[in-house]
Amino acid sequence: MLVTNDQVAFEKYHLYPTTGLLNDPNGLVFFKGQYHVFYQWNPYDCNHKYKEWGHFVSDDLKTWQRVETALKPSLDNLDSAGIYSGAAFVSNERLYVFYTGNVRDKDGHSVKSSQMWAVSDDGIHFEKLGELFPHPEGFTKDVRDPMVWQGKNGHYFLILGAQHTDKIGDIIVYESVDFKTWDYRGSLLGEQLPDVRGYMLECPGFIEVDGKQILMFSPQGLSADPLKHQYENIHNTGYVIGHFDESAARFIVETKFKEVDQGFEFYAPQTMIAPDGRRIMWGWAGMMTPEREKAVPTIKEKQWVHVLSLPRELHVNSSNELIQKPITEVIETTNLEVFDGVDVGQYRIPTSDDWLIKFGEHAILKRRGNVLVFERRQWDSGQVETRQFSGNLDNLLLVVDNDVIEAYTDDGLHVMTNRWF
Ligand code: FRU
Numbered sequence: 001m002l003v004t005n006d007q008v009a010f011e012k013y014h015l016y017p018t019t020g021l022l023n024d025p026n027g028l029v030f031f032k033g034q035y036h037v038f039y040q041w042n043p044y045d046c047n048h049k050y051k052e053w054g055h056f057v058s059d060d061l062k063t064w065q066r067v068e069t070a071l072k073p074s075l076d077n078l079d080s081a082g083i084y085s086g087a088a089f090v091s092n093e094r095l096y097v098f099y100t101g102n103v104r105d106k107d108g109h110s111v112k113s114s115q116m117w118a119v120s121d122d123g124i125h126f127e128k129l130g131e132l133f134p135h136p137e138g139f140t141k142d143v144r145d146p147m148v149w150q151g152k153n154g155h156y157f158l159i160l161g162a163q164h165t166d167k168i169g170d171i172i173v174y175e176s177v178d179f180k181t182w183d184y185r186g187s188l189l190g191e192q193l194p195d196v197r198g199y200m201l202e203c204p205g206f207i208e209v210d211g212k213q214i215l216m217f218s219p220q221g222l223s224a225d226p227l228k229h230q231y232e233n234i235h236n237t238g239y240v241i242g243h244f245d246e247s248a249a250r251f252i253v254e255t256k257f258k259e260v261d262q263g264f265e266f267y268a269p270q271t272m273i274a275p276d277g278r279r280i281m282w283g284w285a286g287m288m289t290p291e292r293e294k295a296v297p298t299i300k301e302k303q304w305v306h307v308l309s310l311p312r313e314l315h316v317n318s319s320n321e322l323i324q325k326p327i328t329e330v331i332e333t334t335n336l337e338v339f340d341g342v343d344v345g346q347y348r349i350p351t352s353d354d355w356l357i358k359f360g361e362h363a364i365l366k367r368r369g370n371v372l373v374f375e376r377r378q379w380d381s382g383q384v385e386t387r388q389f390s391g392n393l394d395n396l397l398l399v400v401d402n403d404v405i406e407a408y409t410d411d412g413l414h415v416m417t418n419r420w421f
Pocket of ligand 1: 024085267
C-alpha cells in the first residue's frame with residue numbers, strides 16, 4: 001500500500017495523513033480508470049474542528065498517490081466549517097459526490113448541517129453544486145453522511161444518518177426521478193431495529209454483495225454488553241441483511257444487527273465496486289474517546305493521527321453473514337513460525353495450538369482454544385483492556401503495521417482491527 005509521492009512511509013499497508021487528522025473514508029469510487037479514496041481530513045491540526053476531503057488515487061490498488069484536496073469549505077457557505085462525510089455516484093461519465101456541509105457558531109459548536117453535492121469530470125477538480133434540499137422537519141441538526149444509488153425502477157435514492165428531535169437515531173431516505181429534485185420519503189427503517197437506534201446513526205450504506213442487500217451503519221449511544229462482548233467501543237459499526245422495497249422506500253430487515261469488526265477501532269466504512277465486480281470496503285481505524293485521541297503517540301512524534309483500514313473484499317456466506325478479506329493486491333504473507341518479537345509484516349498462523357504474540361511492550365494477541373484475545377495497555381490511562389471473540393481460528397491472517405494490527409479468521413467471518421503503540 002505504498003504512497004508513491006511520500007518521502008517517508010510511516011505505515012507499510014495502511015493509508016494515513018501526512019499531517020493532521022484523518023477520519024472516515026469518503027466517496028470511494030472507480031472512475032475513468034482510477035480508484036479514488038477520499039477521506040475526512042483536518043490538515044491543520046489533530047482535532048475535528050475543521051474537515052475537508054483529502055484524496056488518494058490509484059491505478060492498481062497497490063500504489064497510491066496523494067493528490068490535491070478535492071473539496072474545501074467555502075467561507076460564507078453552508079459548508080464553511082467542514083465538508084463532512086458522503087459518497088460518490090457516477091452518472092453520464094461524470095463523478096458526483098454528495099456530502100454534508102457543516103457550519104459552526106463563533107464558539108465552535110456545530111449549529112447546522114446541509115446536504116450538498118459537487119461534480120467532477122476528471123475526478124480531481126470539483127465544482128460545487130450547492131444544497132440538495134432543505135433540512136427535514138422533526139430532526140435535530142444531526143442529519144448527515146449522504147449515500148446515493150439508482151434503484152431497479154430507475155429512480156435515485158439518497159439515505160442519511162439522522163437524529164429525531166427526541167434524540168433517537170434513524171436513517172432517512174429521499175427519492176428522485178431526475179437526479180435533481182428530491183422527495184422526502186421518511187424513515188428507511190420504520191419501527192424496525194429499535195435496539196440499535198442509539199441517539200444517532202452515522203454513515204449509512206446500502207450495498208449489494210453476492211446478490212444480497214446489506215444496510216451498514218454506525219450507531220452512537222448503544223450500551224456495551226461486556227458479557228456478550230458487544231458494542232464495547234465508544235461507537236460501533238454493524239450491518240443487517242434484508243431487501244429494499246423501492247415503492248415503500250423501506251429496507252426490510254431479515255437478520256440481526258451484527259458488528260462488522262470485533263476490535264477496538266473500526267468505524268464509518270464505505271465501499272466501492274471495482275471493475276471486476278469486487279465490492280471493496282475501507283473503514284476508519286481510529287474511532288476512540290476524545291481523551292485517547294489526544295494522547296495518540298503519533299500526534300507528538302509525527303503531527304498526524306489515524307489510519308484507514310486495509311481495503312477488504314466483501315462476500316456473504318450461506319448463513320447470511322458478511323465475510324471480509326484483504327484484497328489480493330495487498331497480500332504478501334509468510335507463515336509465522338516464531339512468535340517472539342513480531343514486527344511489521346503479514347503472517348499466516350496455520351497452527352491450531354494455543355499461541356501468544358507480543359507486540360512491543362503494551363500489546364498481546366493470544367489464542368486460547370477457540371477464543372482470540374487482543375490485550376493492550378492504554379496509551380492514555382495505562383489501564384489494560386481487551387477485545388475478544390470465538391470462532392475457528394485456524395489459518396489466521398495477521399497484518400501488522402506500525403500502529404495498527406488487523407486479524408482475519410474463520411475465512412473472513414471474524415475480523416479484528418486494533419491500534420497499538
Ligand atoms: C463519522 C462522522 C460523520 C461525519 C464525519 C465528520 O466519524 O462523525 O458522521 O460526517 O465523521 O468528520
